[in-house]
Amino acid sequence: xxxxxxxxxxxxxxxxxxxxxxxxxxxxxxxxxxxxxxxxxxxxxxxxxxxxxxxxxxxxxxxxxxxxxxxxxxxxxxxxxxxxxxxxxxxxxxxxxxxxxxxxxxxxxxxxxxxxxxxxxxxxxxxxxxxxxxxxxxxxxxxxxxxxxxxxxxxxxxxxxxxxxxxxxxxxxxxxxxxxxxxxxxxxxxxxxxxxxxxxxxxxxxxxxxxxxxxx
Amino acid sequence: xxxxxxxxxxxxxxxxxxxxxxxxxxxxxxxxxxxxxxxxxxxxxxxxxxxxxxxxxxxx
Numbered sequence: 001x002x003x004x005x006x007x008x009x010x011x012x013x014x015x016x017x018x019x020x021x022x023x024x025x026x027x028x029x030x031x032x033x034x035x036x037x038x039x040x041x042x043x044x045x046x047x048x049x050x051x052x053x054x055x056x057x058x059x060x061x062x063x064x065x066x067x068x069x070x071x072x073x074x075x076x077x078x079x080x081x082x083x084x085x086x087x088x089x090x091x092x093x094x095x096x097x098x099x100x101x102x103x104x105x106x107x108x109x110x111x112x113x114x115x116x117x118x119x120x121x122x123x124x125x126x127x128x129x130x131x132x133x134x135x136x137x138x139x140x141x142x143x144x145x146x147x148x149x150x151x152x153x154x155x156x157x158x159x160x161x162x163x164x165x166x167x168x169x170x171x172x173x174x175x176x177x178x179x180x181x182x183x184x185x186x187x188x189x190x191x192x193x194x195x196x197x198x199x200x201x202x203x204x205x206x207x208x209x210x211x212x213x214x215x216x
Numbered sequence: 217x218x219x220x221x222x223x224x225x226x227x228x229x230x231x232x233x234x235x236x237x238x239x240x241x242x243x244x245x246x247x248x249x250x251x252x253x254x255x256x257x258x259x260x261x262x263x264x265x266x267x268x269x270x271x272x273x274x275x276x
Contacts, residue, residue, distance in 0.1 A: 064221070068270060070263075070266060070268065073266050074264055074266065077264070077265055077266060082217065082218055082221055083217070083265075083266050084217075084221070084225065084266075084267055084269055085266050085267060085268040085269060085270060086228060086268075086269035086270055087270065090228040090269075090270065090271045091228050091269050092226045092227070092228055092231045093224055093225075093226075094224050094226075097224055
């Protein structure tokens with residue numbers, strides 16, 4: 001298969017191995033626990049857009065994933081995920097075909113996030129939900145990633161980080177109604193020493209926030 | 217890819233359903249083959265079990 005020229009293909013193994021590093025494990029587990037908190041409220045079937053190597057999908061039980069980076073999808077497939085090589089901007093999925101769509105560290109990497117969210121809204125059932133997990137730009141983590149972006153980091157140079165308020169506005173502009181927020185990663189970069197328990201609501205300074213929003 | 221995935225996929229260009237061609241399977245799923253859009257006369261490759269539904273110009 002021909003691969004799209006993206007660092008997520010050329011650096012796929014490096015990307016995936018971060019999750020096995022000591023800091024990566026703690027950060028991932030903290031983020032996983034925050035998403036896990038909202039899972040009981042999410043209708044099936046589930047789809048993750050930007051599934052990457054399938055770390056979150058495997059841990060959360062998400063069955064199907066979409067991503068433009070086929071090298072990452074090969075790893076996701078080895079983790080048992082049904083994978084589709086494509087971009088939400090182009091890939092046509094069935095209208096009202098999914099109960100929940102996850103965007104975990106993905107919205108920041110979309111060229112037209114509101115247009116993508118509108119499209120996601122159309123593939124959700126009437127009772128469907130979208131789950132956005134992302135790094136608020138105003139947090140210490142957000143500032144670190146923005147700094148890395150400006151210094152030419154291979155992944156973050158493609159990203160645009162948004163504040164929690166901007167994430168809210170984008171979801172509402174796309175026609176979603178915000179339901180819940182969960183915050184985690186209140187430890188600053190370079191100081192992560194433990195897996196965190198998530199807290200309900202948005203806590204300013206949190207490095208990772210999960211927002212659930214309904215289609216209606 | 218599982219056969220069930222074909223039901224949710226359509227051509228990224230014209231949005232018409234796709235037809236499975238030249239499928240090679242192992243005991244669990246489709247390993248290789250093509251998803252053909254008759255309207256666009258374009259084949260979307262399935263390689264290593266992953267369907268490639270990126271638009272044709274992104275693969276060039």
